[in-house]
Amino acid sequence: xxxxxxxxxxxxxxxxxxxxxxxxxxxxxxxxxxxxxxxxxx
Amino acid sequence: xxxxxxxxxxxxxxxxxxxxxxxxxxxxxxxxxxxxxxxxxxxxxxxxxxxxxxxxxxxxxxxxxxxxxxxxxxxxxxxxxxxxxxxxxxxxxxxxxxxxxxxxxxxxxxxxxxxxxxxxxxxxxxxxxxxxxxxxxxxxxxxxxxxxxxxxxxxxxxxxxxxxxxxxxxxxxxxxxxxxxxxxxxxxxxxxxxxxxxxxxxxxxxxxxxxxxxxxxxxxxxxxxxxxxxxxxxxxxxxxxxxxxxxxxxxxxxxxxxxxxxxxxxxxxxxxxxxxxxxxxxxxxxxxxxxxxxxxxxxxxxxxxxxxxxxxxxxxxxxxxxxxxxxxxxxxxxxxxxxxxxxxxxxxxxxxxxxxxxxxxxxxxxxxxxxxxxxxxxxxxxxxxxxxxxxxxxxxxxxxxxxxxxxxxxxxxxxxxxxxxxxxxxxxxxxxxxxxxxxxxxxxxxxxxxxxxxxxxxxxxxxxxxxxxxxxxxxxxxxxxxxxxxxxxxxxxxxxxxxxxxxxxxxxxxxxxxxxxx
Numbered sequence: 001x002x003x004x005x006x007x008x009x010x011x012x013x014x015x016x017x018x019x020x021x022x023x024x025x026x027x028x029x030x031x032x033x034x035x036x037x038x039x040x041x042x
Numbered sequence: 043x044x045x046x047x048x049x050x051x052x053x054x055x056x057x058x059x060x061x062x063x064x065x066x067x068x069x070x071x072x073x074x075x076x077x078x079x080x081x082x083x084x085x086x087x088x089x090x091x092x093x094x095x096x097x098x099x100x101x102x103x104x105x106x107x108x109x110x111x112x113x114x115x116x117x118x119x120x121x122x123x124x125x126x127x128x129x130x131x132x133x134x135x136x137x138x139x140x141x142x143x144x145x146x147x148x149x150x151x152x153x154x155x156x157x158x159x160x161x162x163x164x165x166x167x168x169x170x171x172x173x174x175x176x177x178x179x180x181x182x183x184x185x186x187x188x189x190x191x192x193x194x195x196x197x198x199x200x201x202x203x204x205x206x207x208x209x210x211x212x213x214x215x216x217x218x219x220x221x222x223x224x225x226x227x228x229x230x231x232x233x234x235x236x237x238x239x240x241x242x243x244x245x246x247x248x249x250x251x252x253x254x255x256x257x258x259x260x261x262x263x264x265x266x267x268x269x270x271x272x273x274x275x276x277x278x279x280x281x282x283x284x285x286x287x288x289x290x291x292x293x294x295x296x297x298x299x300x301x302x303x304x305x306x307x308x309x310x311x312x313x314x315x316x317x318x319x320x321x322x323x324x325x326x327x328x329x330x331x332x333x334x335x336x337x338x339x340x341x342x343x344x345x346x347x348x349x350x351x352x353x354x355x356x357x358x359x360x361x362x363x364x365x366x367x368x369x370x371x372x373x374x375x376x377x378x379x380x381x382x383x384x385x386x387x388x389x390x391x392x393x394x395x396x397x398x399x400x401x402x403x404x405x406x407x408x409x410x411x412x413x414x415x416x417x418x419x420x421x422x423x424x425x426x427x428x429x430x431x432x433x434x435x436x437x438x439x440x441x442x443x444x445x446x447x448x449x450x451x452x453x454x455x456x457x458x459x460x461x462x463x464x465x466x467x468x469x470x471x472x473x474x475x476x477x478x479x480x481x482x483x484x485x486x487x488x489x490x491x492x493x494x495x496x497x498x499x500x501x502x503x504x505x506x507x508x509x510x511x512x513x514x515x516x517x518x519x520x521x522x523x524x525x526x527x528x529x530x531x532x533x534x535x536x537x538x539x540x541x542x543x544x545x546x547x548x549x550x551x552x553x554x555x556x557x558x559x560x
Contacts, residue, residue: 001258005265008097009329012265015104016325020318027067027311030479 061126061402062225062409063302069226070303071312071319072233076388077299078290078320079240081162081357084385087284087324088331089352092264094280095271102272102281103321110497111285112317113489116482117457118291119309120470122300126554128399129294130541132301133456135553137464143541144456145400148294150533151448152396156420158437159390160217161428164209165190165358166382173365173375182362187434194431196521207429213387214421220391221398221413225302229391240384241323247377248326251333254368260336263346264328279501286498287445289320290389292453294396301399310478331356334374338364357382394420406546435517436525442514443526446505448533454498461491473556 001009064070091099125132130145168190172178178185187193192203220228251257271277290296300309332346338360339346351360357379365375394417402412427436461467467490471482513522545551 001262002266004267005097005262008100008267009261009265012097012100012325015100016318016322020315020322023311023314023318026479027071027308027315030308030311 061302061399063304064230064299065226067303067307067312069230069234070299070307071315072237073229073388073392074296074299074312074316075319075323076229076233076237077295077392078288078316078389079237079323079385080288080290080389081159081382081386082284082288083320083324084327084331084382085353085356087288088264088328089350089356090280090284091328092332092350094277095268095274096263097265097267098269098271099277099281100267102278103285106278106281106285106497107317107321109489110282110494111289111291112313113486114286114291114453114457114494115289115296115317116310116313116474116486117460117467117470117490118296119300119313120474121460122297123303123305123307123309124470124473124554126301128301128403129297129396130400131403131549131551132297134545134551136460136466139541141459141464143537144452144459145294145297146537146540147448147452147534148292148297148456149397149400149540150536151293151444151452152295152393153416153420154440154444154448154529154533156390156394156397157424158428158440159386159393160213160421160424161206161210161433161437162354163383163386163390164206164213164429166379166386167209167213168205169358169362170376170379170383172362173379174372176362176366176371176375178362178366180366182366183359185362186358191434192431193434196435196517197432198427198436199430199432200426201431202429203431203433206433207425210425210429211421213390214417214424216387217391217394218413218417218421221395221417222410224409229395232391233388236384236388240381240388243377243384244323244326244330244381247374247381248330248333250370250374250377251330251337254333254337256336256338256340257333258336259340260332260334260346261329263336263350264332275500276504279504282497283501285321286450286453286501288324289317290392292456293449294400295392298396298399299392306477308477308479310474310480310482314480334364334368335360337368341367403549404540404543404545406548435515435521438515439517439521439526440529442509443522443530444533446502446509447527447530450498450502450505451530454495454502457490457495457498461487461495467491 064073091103094102121132121136125135127135128145129148130142133145134142190205192201194201220232222228223231286292303309335349336346338349342349349360361375361378365371365378368374397420398412398416401407401416402409405412407415427433460470467487471486475482513519514526
C-alpha cells in the first residue's frame with residue numbers, strides 16, 4: 001500500500017471508530033436512563 | 043389492553059403504554075443500528091467510496107455525515123419521540139390532516155421497499171448454503187442469472203422459481219414471527235442478539251480477507267486519495283446520497299422507533315452512537331470487500347478496477363468467484379452471505395414495522411392483528427412479483443425509482459414542511475435538548491431547515507436529469523413508467539387517500555403535553 005493510502009485508512013479508522021467509542025462513552029456516562037417499567041405490547 | 047394496575051409512572055395515557063416500547067436505551071440503540079446497517083453498508087459504500095476519490099472521499103463523506111446525516115437523524119428522533127406515534131400519527135399530531143399525508147407517503151414507500159427487499163435476503167439465504175460446496179461452479183454469473191434465477195426477458199409472469207420461492211416464504215415467516223412478538227420481545231430481542239453477532243461475523247470475514255494474497259492492493263485502490271475528486275460536484279452528491287440512504291433517515295423508520303423509546307431517554311447522544319456505528323460498519327465493510335477484491339484481481343492477473351463492482355453483481359457474482367478461488371473460501375462465503383442475511387433481515391423488520399405501526403395506530407388494532415393485516419398481503423405480493431423468472435428487472439426498477447423519487451423526495455418535502463410550514467423545529471429542538479446529552483443550538487435549525495434540504499435537492503435534481511436523459515437500465519418504457527414511476531407516484535396518491543380516511547375514535551390525535559412527552 002502507498003503511504004497516502006495507509007494515512008487515509010488510519011485517519012478514517014481514527015475518526016469513525018474513535019468517534020463511535022467517544023459517543024458510546026458519552027451515553028454510558030449520562031444517567032438519564034428511565035427506571036424499569038412494565039411495557040405492554042398487546 | 044393495559045390494566046389500571048399497570049399505570050404509567052410518568053402519567054402517560056394508557057394508549058401510549060399499550061403501543062409497546064423498547065425496555066432500555068441500549069435495546070433501542072441496537073435496534074436502530076440494526077435498521078441503519080443494511081445491504082447498502084456492505085455492497086454499496088465500498089464501491090461508492092472507491093469510485094468517488096478513494097481516500098479523499100472521506101472528506102465529503104464526513105461533511106455529509108455531520109451536516110446532513112446526523113442532524114436529519116435527530117429530526118426524525120425528535121418527531122417520533124415528541125409526538126409518540128407512527129409516522130402518520132406523529133405528523134397528524136404535529137400539523138393536522140395535511141401533514142398526515144407525509145406520514146402515509148413514508149408508509150407507502152416502506153411497503154414497496156419491504157416487498158422487494160425480502161427477496162434479496164432470500165437469495166442470500168440460498169447463497170449461504172451454496173458457499174459450502176460452491177454450487178455455482180466455474181461461472182458464477184451464468185449460474186446466478188441462469189440456473190438460480192432462471193431469468194426471463196422483462197415482463198410480469200407467474201413462472202415461479204422454486205429455489206427462490208421457498209427461501210422467500212421462509213424470510214417472510216421469520217419477519218412475521220418477529221413483528222408479531224412485538225417491539226421489545228421481537229424487534230428488540232432480535233437486535234440484541236444479532237447485531238453483536240453481525241459485528242463479530244463481519245470482523246472474522248475482514249480478518250480472513252486481510253490475509254489473502256493481494257489484499258493490500260485492494261486496500262490501496264480503496265484508500266489512495268484522488269484529491270482532484272473534491273472539486274467535482276458529483277462526488278459531493280455521491281457522499282450526501284450515500285449517507286442519506288445508508289442511515290435509514292427520512293422515510294418513517296426512525297420516527298417509528300423513536301416513538302417506542304422512554305420519555306427521559308437521551309435521544310441526541312443515542313443518535314450520535316447510531317450514526318457513527320453505521321459509518322463505522324461501512325468502513326469495516328469497505329476494508330473487507332476491497333481486501334477480497336484485491337485478492338481476486340491478483341488471482342486473475344488484472345487491476346483492481348477491473349473487478350471492482352457493487353450491489354447484486356458484487357454479492358452474487360464477484361463474491362462467489364472469490365469464494366471459489368480463496369483458501370478456506372467456504373468460511374468466507376458463509377460469513378459474507380450470513381452477514382447479508384442478518385443485516386438485511388434487521389433492516390427489513392424496521393421497514394415493515396413502519397407500515398404495521400401506522401395501520402395499528404389508525405385502526406387501533408392489536409399488534410398481532412396489525413402485523414398479520416400488513417405482513418400477509420405484503421408477503422403475498424412479494425412472492426407473486428419476485429419469486430418468478432421475471433422478478434429481477436422489476437426489483438431493479440422499483441428500487442431505483444422508489445429510492446430517488448420516493449425516499450429522497452419525501453425527505454426533502456417533509457424537512458421543508460416541518461421547518462417552514464409547521465414551524466416545529468424550535469419545539470423539537472427544545473424537546474431533544476430537555477433530556478439530550480448533545481445540546482442542539484441554532485446550528486441545528488440551520489442545518490435541518492436549509493443546508494440539508496438544499497444538498498438533498500441537488501442530489502435529487504441530478505438523479506432526475508440522469509433518468510430523463512436515458513431510460514433507466516435500458517429497460518422498456520412500460521417497465522420504467524409502470525413500475526418505476528408507477529411505484530413512486532402510486533404511493534403518493536395512496537397517501538393522499540389514506541390521510542383522508544377517518545381515525546378510530548379511540549385514538550387521541552392531539553399532541554402529548556410537553557410535560558408528558560418528556
